[in-house]
Amino acid sequence: MKKQAGISFSATLLQFAEQGEKTGWTYVEVSAELAQELLPRNKKMFQVKGRLDQHAIAGAWLLPMGGGDFILPVNASMRKGIHKRKGAMVAIKLELDTNKYKLNQELMDCLTEEPEALLFFKSLPPSRQNYFSKWVDAAKTDETKATRIARCIYGLQRKWDYGQMIRFYKGKA
Numbered sequence: 060m061k062k063q064a065g066i067s068f069s070a071t072l073l074q075f076a077e078q079g080e081k082t083g084w085t086y087v088e089v090s091a092e093l094a095q096e097l098l099p100r101n102k103k104m105f106q107v108k109g110r111l112d113q114h115a116i117a118g119a120w121l122l123p124m125g126g127g128d129f130i131l132p133v134n135a136s137m138r139k140g141i142h143k144r145k146g147a148m149v150a151i152k153l154e155l156d157t158n159k160y161k162l163n164q165e166l167m168d169c170l171t172e173e174p175e176a177l178l179f180f181k182s183l184p185p186s187r188q189n190y191f192s193k194w195v196d197a198a199k200t201d202e203t204k205a206t207r208i209a210r211c212i213y214g215l216q217r218k219w220d221y222g223q224m225i226r227f228y229k230g231k232a
Contacts, residue, residue, distance in 0.1 A: 064096060064097065064154065064155075065097070065109065065152060065153060065154035066093045066096050066097060066151075066152070066153050066154075067150070067151065067152045067153075068089075068093060068151055069148055069149065069150050069151065070087040070088060070089075070148070070149060070151060071087070071146065071147070071148055071149075072085055072086075072087060072133060072138075072143060072144065072145050072146060072147050072148075072149060073085070073086055073087065073088065073145065074086070074145040081132075081222075082222070084132050085132070085133045085134075085138060085144070085145055086130040086131060086132045086133055087130065087131050087133060087149065087151060088124075088128060088129075088130055089121055089128065089129040089130065089131055089153075090128055091126065091127030091128050091129070094121060094127070094128070094129045095127075097121075097153060097154065097155050098155060102123055102127065103123060104120050104121060104122045104123060104129075104186060105120065105121055105155065106118060106119065106120055106121075106155070106156040106157075106158075106160070107119050107120070107121055107131070107153045107154065107155060107156050108153070108154060108155075108156035108158075109151065109152040109153040109154055110150075110151070110152045111133065111137055111140065111141050111149050111150070111151055112141045112143075112149055112150050113141075114137065114140030114141045116137060116140075117156055117158070118156060118158070118160050118193075119131060119132070119137075119156070120132070120186065120189075121153075131151070131153070133149075134193075134197075135197075136197055160189055160192075160193075162188060162189070162192040163192040163193075163195045163196050165195070165204065165208060166191065166192055166195045166208050166211060169208050169212060170212065170215070173212050173215075173216060175216055176212050176215035176216045177215075179215050179216075179218050180215050183220075187220065187221060190221035191211045191215070191221055191224075194207055194211070194221070194225075195207045195208055195211065210224060210228055211224065214227065
């Protein structure tokens, strides 16, 4: 069996200012050359796993940014795991993640009760569906999970993307 090829590098945590749905995202840049070592001749988003410093990650995505370069979004749970913010250096080890992400079952069960929201959700590309589902997955308590599911449904009923929903609820308890 062939060993999975991986890459290792250091990068600075960056943050988008105004960048559409990516506004405010923290990320690291992954050069085209490094991305090609993971998945040759690929120009589309793909899933990776590995480590940020000593923090294990899985089910993360490299997103194409044009010119062959990619970004790795570094979400809040990743930042908490490495205890770093924008401007900090981070050691990165990545390899291709071939495990398929499974949508949160509780979210999907609740969406079956709201046909319009479910229809809009299913119209989104899988990567966009994952934003909603992973947000629900990241809830640490049942109360937070229930609140997040309700907020997802409210936003999806209004045909909001994930970014619009998050901005709507920003600062609301």
